[in-house]
Structures are given as C-alpha cells and as structure tokens.
Amino acid sequence: MGELLSLFSNVTNLDYKQVIMWAIGGILIYLAIKKKMEPTLLLPIGFGTILVNLPMSGAISQMVGDILQEGPISILFESGIANELFPLLLFVGIGAMIDFGPLLSNPKLMIFGAAAQFGIFFTLSLASLFGFELRDAASIAIIGAADGPTSIFVANYFGTKYIGAIIVAAYSYMALVPIVQPPIIKLLTTKKERKIRMEYTAGNVSKTAKIIFPIFVTILTGLVAPNAVALIGFLMFGNLIRECGVLDSLSETAQSDLANLITLFLGITIAEKMQADAFLNPQTLLILGLGLIAFIFDTAGGVLFAKLINLFSKKKINPMIGAAGISAFPMSARVVHQLGLEEDSSNFLLAHTIGINVSGQIASVIAGGLILNLIAR
C-alpha cells in the first residue's frame, strides 16, 4: 500500500498555479482547434504549457537535489530561441512565401507600411509609463509588429522575463486581426471615405528587379540597423531563393518543410517560458492589454496617415488601405478588402492592400531593427 501511495507522491507537489496554467494551456488548444486561431503556434504552445507545468516536469531543466536535471524543452529553448536561431530560420521560409511583386509594381504605397508601425513606438512609451524597464517596454512594444518571429527575436535579444506573455499576445492578436481592425477602421473613417475607389495599374516588374530587391533591402537595412541585419537578411535570403528561378526545389522546401519543422518546434519550445511562476503575475495582463493597444494604434496610424495624405492629394485614396500596413499577412489585406466590399460590392481594394501588407512585413522588421539599435541591450 505504501509503495502504491509513493507512486502518486508527486501529486502533493502540485501547485494551484500549475492547475491555472493547465487551464490556460487548454484555452490555447481550444482556440487553436475550435476557433482556428493561429493553430500552428497556439496548439503547440498550449500543449507545451501543460507539459512544463506538471509538478517536477522532466520536460524542463531543474535542480534535483544538487544535480541539474536537463529537460528537452529547456535544451530546445537554449539551442533554438536563446540564440535566436528558430525565428531566423522561420524567416527564410516566410521570405520564400512572399511575392514582393505587388509592392514593386506600386512602390509608393510602401509608405503606409511605415505609418502602420506607429503602434510599436507609441506602446514603447506607454509601457515605460506603466513602469516597465526600457528593455522590457521595447520587447512588449514589438507585439505591435504583428510578426511572430520579429517579436521572439527582439524579446529574446533584450532577455526579457516576459517573453512567454509577449509571444502569446503577439500570436493571439495576429489571429484576432479580423476582430480588432474593423471597428477601429470604421471609427476613424466616414462611409464616404470607405467608398472611395482606387484605380489599379499594374506596373511592369522585371525578374531582374525582383532578384535585386532583396539584396538591396538587405544592404540598406544592414547599414541603418546592423543589429537587425540577420532578421531582414534571412527574410530576404528566402525571397531571393524564391525569385532567382534556379532554386525552385530549395524554395519549395523553405516554404513547406523548413517552415513547418521550425513552427512545430517553435511553439512547444516557447512553452518553456510559460511556467506558472513566470507567467502568472499582474504584468502578464498588462502586457496583453499593451499588445492590444499596439495593434490598435498600428491600425490607427495607417488609416490616419492615409487621411493626412488625402488632405494634400488631388487623387483621393481610400484611407482604409492604410490599415493593411500592419504585418499580419495576408489577413490584414483581406480584412480591409472585405470592408471595402461591404460598403460597395464592386470596390476591389485587394491589389492595393496586398502591396501595403507586404511592405508592412518589411517595415515591421525594420522597426524591430531600429529598436535594437536605439536601446542598449
């Protein structure tokens, strides 16, 4: 009987905080499966959250007596995220997936990608106001990049202890773009503005231009924000593989096998930072709130910038397209296109919004790079 009881002795090590984390893990799994919210990330994070919050979990490194017992998730974290490797490898896959053609054929729309990063910098100041140390504030602000790998890269670069909450917020809000953006866009625009039609003339983009573009952006960003050169460099390397025309097999591998493999491990590895003691604190709720503010002000920044341009431009633009400048690709482009159709079923904005959305991807990485440069590690 005593032996039987000793078999279950670990139950006495269970803490109520761990049970709360099981519930949080369960919610993430529910959202991933039932609501299809970023399932590729939220499901592994959810399961990993349960895994690392079992009492004396062997999945994470911990001291047993005087001996350090290494756990596989901690090892994966050290070898894939602590050295920023996983987000960079994922960027190769993402770069291979992106077609910069719409951006290259209408480059001036790229300015909206820059405007829609306002939320990042606004949240940086707001997080500082709420008492977060500058490096933590920068890590929280980067949720507004609406770009998972960039968030992971920057948060990890600054070594913030809030990385778990930041990643969960970043991916959750990316999935919530169709819910978060429309009310903000409607609030800031009139019905008349939302009905503005925009002509689309596809410019000729040569293959040479598509090949040189990723190299050019890498050099430029590397000169301005050298700390981010790995981030933009891996993204553009993936794109170069796609566009060069002689590495189709590698491009396919980067888009599918590589991206899937990294994503598979990324989610469960992030769960290392979802341990109850680090996650369950008032700051986590504050970070979730600040992340939402970052998304809202990104959207507002893009829309208001478009309205500002309309004040000086003879040819009016539909201000809604500014909202597509956030990096959540391609959801944001689709959301704005859909809003345009709701107002006028024959107003097709997709050609414009895709170009802006793609530029948002570049702008968010540049914003991350500038933050790395402006704030000391």
Added chain:
Amino acid sequence: MKIDIDAFMDSLPIMGIGLLGIFIVTIVIIAGIYILRALTAGKSESDKSNDEDAAKVSEAADPNAPKESAMDLMEEREKKDFLETDDTLYISKDL
C-alpha cells in the same frame, strides 16, 4: 503597477527617432525601387514569359531533341521529382 512619468518622458525621443527612422528608410527603399525599375525596365516579366512560351513551343515541336547539357537533364529530373511529390505531406503554410 506604478506610473513613471520620467521614464515616459525619456522614451519620447526614442519614439520620435524610431518613427522618423522608419520613414526615412522606407522612403530610401521606395526611391531605390523606382531606380531599380527604371534600370531594369528593358525586359518586363510578360516579355520574359512570352520568351519562355516560345521556347516551350519550339521544344514541343521537337520533343526528341537532345538536351544540351547534364544540367538540363538534372533540372528535368528535379522537376519530375517535385511534380511527383505528394502535396498532402505539407501540413500548412499558414504562418
């Protein structure tokens, strides 16, 4: 939670420089794209695809024509392998 006005004020220059920086970099990229397009305007993608179509037509006319090099043969084999790959193996591209 504490409200730290001093930290907020200290962060404002970072916000200003960051926003200014991203606009400057973006404008340089836009200018770069226009220059790039001007320099490479000679041969558009549609022209290129026309050339490729013409090449396919000539190839179809003489399917038994010998391949020019070992690289061509390797490329053909790679394409064949790729086409025969089961796409259902790929789980998702939704990132």
